[in-house]
Amino acid sequence: MEHFKALNDLFFAANGDLYFTDQGTTGLQDPSGRLFRVTADGRITCVLSNVPSPNGVVMDLEMRCVLLAVTRANAVWRVPFDRNGNATKVGVFVQLSGGAGPDGLALDSEGGLAIAHVGFGSMTVTVNLPIGCARQDCHSLRTLRTEGPLYITESGTGSILTANVPV
Template sequence: MSYPFPDPLVIDAEVFAELPAALRRPGVSSYWADRNRRGATVDSFVEGPSFDRQGNLWFVDIPFGRVFRADPQGNVVQVAEYEGQPNGLKIHADGRIFIADFQNGIMTFDPTTGEVSHALRDCDTEGFKGCNDLHFGRDGALYFTDQGQTGLQDPTGRVYRWQPETGQLTCLIDKVPSPNGLVLDLAEHVLFLAVTRANAVWRLPLSPSGRVNKAGLFLQFSGGRAGPDGLALTGQNGVVVCQTGMGLVWVHDALGRPVAVIRSPRGLGTTNCAFGGPGLRTLFITESDSGTILRAELPADADLSGHPTFALS
């Protein structure tokens, strides 16, 4: 029996930028590493890539509470350092920068002053388990995951929708074993959710009332040391999945069929990604183990081994 659709196109990423030695902290202990690396030190753990309107790539460093900016040539500077564990970073349409912080909740960041301040500390005075990633809808609503240490042993992770202008906060789902990256489909009728410790991506349909209805499994992975992490969306409603712990990033079509796979040249920690560059055809990927930002050019007109051409957004 022949395979029902073509093999995915294999793309090898290259290094776009990396933390210079002056910004690394080898041998320095951190609370994050003590708890997540059994005491072994790390010099950085980068995450949360997001582009501003000037083409600069912003990203964070979890263990040392830092915010970095890489210019279009890949030169990296530190812009802020604060007491926290920043994991996700997204830029609002009006230019405001928001951070999902495991320790502090949802934060705002002023790129001019470098000031980081609290935006949303808790849900009705109940503390979050540990915020992980975030995504803006076109109406300005902020969707974010509250992962904490949930997993198959404790499937109580949550996904929220927050309206920063009104303060309205809604828990969309509260029975997830490790909610992580998330992205809306083009119509904003479906929220795709990486469920890391279940090695899966879920599909969460949003009803007209705004509730999650008929949630289901969209993609199932296997193997690796972790699972799906950051997500992105293609211009034809396909889902891009960073499979951290395998050093891979998968590009799927709207039906969930893999059309391309990007391989890391450095490590297995492919944690998150963002589209940028001319025509938004370049995928920029945080490789957290090595403190690098990878870059993968996706073909502009290729049919990807028989699949329809896809555009990126």
């Protein structure tokens, strides 16, 4: 197995599995980033390779798929799993525009997806869209509202920000 490029974000699933991204300096010029899983019993597998800058990662509420921020493609990919835990039929969940692309991801208790958008200095949250929705159903984004805690790291100042969200 080759060396890691530079590990980035991680997510612990409800079953104890750890997902993490290996981003390094990958991008459209070098789409060799990877998504890994470490199972609760210690097995490490490369879930997905050939990703142009994999970044934030989160699992859906039903633990059927991972949402992956692909910064240089300016998109969030949906990575569903088959019965054996293998990635299958990976596709675009949200296509963004402008800025450098999505970075950190978080899922609220109702399935809304918070997306930190690098370069725009913005955060958007989907309106409780089902993770399995078709791309044309994923156009409904709203700006962050102020009703519950969300923690955001701000790399320019090294600060941890808080914002309130509906759930």
